[in-house]
Amino acid sequence: MSKLKTENLTRRFLGLVAVNNVSFSMEEGEILGIIGPNGAGKTTFINLISGIIMPSEGLIEYKGQDITYIPAHERARMGIARTYQLIHPLENLTLIENVMVGSIFAKGNGLKEARRRAEALCQELGLTGLDRDTSRLTILEIKKMEIARALANEPEVLFLDEVMAGLNADETKDIIAMVQKIAQERHLAVGVVEHVMGVIRELTHRVIVLEAGELIAEGKYEDVSKNPRVIEAYLGGGAA
């Protein structure tokens, strides 16, 4: 049984079909790349899976259970976590408190236990100065905090929406290694959206390619990157 799968998942915004009839599945321990030109529907796809928006049509199944219309906070409790392309730190909470939120509400831990777990997570990701305001963090620290916040849910499925954007080469390497280690140790299924193909090549076991909301290719990065339709989508793609 797949960890997560969708069938004919579709989401329309007025006239625009942002996600069009997408069927895919993800297995435990797998790092899946989700690529495609700007506006292809990658973020919308993650929004649908995490329950931030509801689909127009189709089905989402998590560990064999239909979760298509389950609210986002319940999916977080069931084990689906994500980060945001547009970072959303909780600016009136400190770094450690930001990380505690998921532990408190997605896992139902008390404040003391949540703090203990959040501290352990921060240590694992190399975050220090835990009582700082989020306005005092560097971009790398913010990105790590966003990953820590998602991991605080103790998820089984994790989506990372362009976490490496804005980072330099060394920082990117740092995060790639971190994601690999996290995924392996926790047996996570990870979905990674990135525009830098080097990152996708290095990090993922398999990729799916979206274009104008449709899934146009699927397979190992090496094969998919030679697919004429994919090359066409990237070269001829409107926004990118």
Place this chain on the structure above:
Amino acid sequence: MNRNVSRIFAALFGILAIALPLFAGDYPLQVARNIMLYMALAITWDMLLRSGQISFGIAGLFGVGAYAAILGVIRAGMPAWFSIIFAAIFSGVVAFAIGFLILRLRAMYFSIVTLALGEIFRIIIHNLHDFTGGPEGVVMQQGVIFGGSAGKLYWLTLAGLAVAIAASYWFEKSKIHFALTAIRNNEISAKSSGVNIFRWLLLAFVVTSAIQGLLGGIFVQSYGFATPDTVFSADFTLLPLAMALLGGVYSTRGPIFGAILLGLVSEWLKLKIPYGHLVVYGIIIIIVILFMPQGLKQLVRQPANKTDRRSA
């Protein structure tokens, strides 16, 4: 400020507040009672504000509690002390019911609807003449609590304030603090961390409304009568709001400071210039909002020396 020093101050202030009726006359007690009432309302307003919801409905739930208490005594023969608890329960239940309708609204829409609610309650009471006494209101012939003793009424109001402060600390120190702050900062990422937004908003709305109802019950027991125009007065919405803004929002301390300061100043101005105090008071509020958006708390805290964040 040093933590221990401020603790000692708070303890001294608490002792002074409890002991006041032992040496103060009726007038200062009356002033103090008023200030404590508004202070408690200011704290409850702030408690809901911590979730990002700006309510203009304080007077509405306060008035509902006031009428629940007085009608409980007159129509149902409740003992005075019980009518106050009944007021809290009644306002809480009303808030629970309307919360299901209005807590889906956000920002201005929520604020305007809460303002309208107070008006609706007032009109209902106006029109249920036989039961509520209509526009002329109702008077308690017997059963006024403590036979109207100034000192005991003072302690009653102090007890109401203690409930508000205790609830506010509970909000600050428990997971409610995390829920409400996350909701205020970003609802989408709060959801992704498992926060059931509606449930926490409902909890905050019901608890703050119940305390507002409790205070309405205390108010009506203190004066022995209620009319729609007195208990639904806009003062009960606007003064607490101004006090919290002046003292600094999102804390228990802010509304307490703001209420002491604004309460004393407006009392003093009332003596100097009849009605002029309202004007002066409006000006103070405008100045505070324009120049000190964090209230007086800003003066105590060091300005944050924020480092720039590289943009993503």
